[in-house]
Amino acid sequence: xxxxxxxxxxxxxxxxxxxxxxxxxxxxxxxxxxxxxxxxxxxxxxxxxxxxxxxxxxxxxxxxxxxxxxxxxxxxxxxxxxxxxxxxxxxxxxxxxxxxxxxxxxxxxxxxxxxxxxxxxxxxxxxxxxxxxxxxxxxxxxxxxxxxxxxxxxxxxxxxxxxxxxxxxxxxxxxxxxxxxxxxxxxxxxxxxxxxxxxxxxxxxxxxxxxxxxxxxxxxxxxxxxxxxxxxxxxxxxxxxxxxxxxxxxxxxxxxxxxxxxxxxxxxxxxxxxxxxxxxxxx
Amino acid sequence: xxxxxxxxxxxxxxxxxxxxxxxxxxxxxxxxxxxxxxxxxxxxxxxxxxxxxxxxxxxxxxxxxxxxxxxxxxxxxxxxxxxxxxxxxxxxxxxxxxx
Numbered sequence: 001x002x003x004x005x006x007x008x009x010x011x012x013x014x015x016x017x018x019x020x021x022x023x024x025x026x027x028x029x030x031x032x033x034x035x036x037x038x039x040x041x042x043x044x045x046x047x048x049x050x051x052x053x054x055x056x057x058x059x060x061x062x063x064x065x066x067x068x069x070x071x072x073x074x075x076x077x078x079x080x081x082x083x084x085x086x087x088x089x090x091x092x093x094x095x096x097x098x099x100x101x102x103x104x105x106x107x108x109x110x111x112x113x114x115x116x117x118x119x120x121x122x123x124x125x126x127x128x129x130x131x132x133x134x135x136x137x138x139x140x141x142x143x144x145x146x147x148x149x150x151x152x153x154x155x156x157x158x159x160x161x162x163x164x165x166x167x168x169x170x171x172x173x174x175x176x177x178x179x180x181x182x183x184x185x186x187x188x189x190x191x192x193x194x195x196x197x198x199x200x201x202x203x204x205x206x207x208x209x210x211x212x213x214x215x216x217x218x219x220x221x222x223x224x225x226x227x228x229x230x231x232x233x234x235x236x237x238x239x240x241x242x243x244x245x246x247x248x249x250x251x252x253x254x255x256x257x258x259x260x261x262x263x264x265x266x267x268x269x270x271x272x273x274x275x276x277x278x279x280x281x282x283x
Numbered sequence: 284x285x286x287x288x289x290x291x292x293x294x295x296x297x298x299x300x301x302x303x304x305x306x307x308x309x310x311x312x313x314x315x316x317x318x319x320x321x322x323x324x325x326x327x328x329x330x331x332x333x334x335x336x337x338x339x340x341x342x343x344x345x346x347x348x349x350x351x352x353x354x355x356x357x358x359x360x361x362x363x364x365x366x367x368x369x370x371x372x373x374x375x376x377x378x379x380x381x382x
Contacts, residue, residue, distance in 0.1 A: 058343045062294045063287060149341055191342025193364040195356075232342065 002172035007180035007272040012126035015263040034256035035130040047179035053239040054123030067113035079125035094139035104168035162245025182243030184236025188265035203266035210252035249276025297347030
């Protein structure tokens, strides 16, 4: 059977690339060092596959089709929104395990869209290029959760999907070691009039919940509270919740936190340790 | 009056190279391809971010579309924070008040 061996929660701020010189080199280096630290830790987990939960930014999916949740099961490349330092490239994938996960999730009464061929955006490409590739460039299985475009996926549904992912991996006949990444900033406001506002108190509260493994606490926060305190970008904590829910006995460890107003985001880096045993998934 | 059609136009203007080019060349002609009210055409042609946001348009779409204005992000923030003044020229992003 497969196993979820741990995970990471990391940001995907495009301004790290598009506005790299907006902050002093020392601060910029500290942010990129956090990704390098996560890459070393991922290598230590000896993962064979990495599942990444990302967010569409109204680039991949348009008004003609807005999936609540989507998995990429075939060939991958990206990012579609390439930028200096983030080139477009093919991404190794694992079609057999991805297809197994899709069918397991569907068979358990969770509607999940799929992309048979997918060009990802920066929310998948940033962790793929800065963490997964340096750690051995193992295959990636991407999920997209609706975090940035109304209607967003209810956060408890994100948790349910994470649990179903874990169940699917544990039902897989192979012995792959699977790591998960929840990709997203903490407080940040994208495109709204308060863009640039970072709420350190909100960010610390989210970090504390992750450290305790308190998925229920994160799910208990109304979206209105998250929007008011953390900005529209903070709805990406859905990706954190999904990743945490996939990890048995999830407990977080803060790798780094950087509030960078010039990059409009509270940047949190956490490892999610697996402390529990594989088990049946509660509905 | 349709939020959904506004988002369709803005999505196209954010990701579709042909739509971007057509908008730069002749915004009225490009906007005429969509089922929009006269009022909505004006909002889009004038980059009235404040009113578009007030109508519920996703702000990520507004950022992508703003690139067509050729103006800066600080100008974007000024524009989205304050209503346009009627009959004013393109430099209406000031937040200065009349004395």
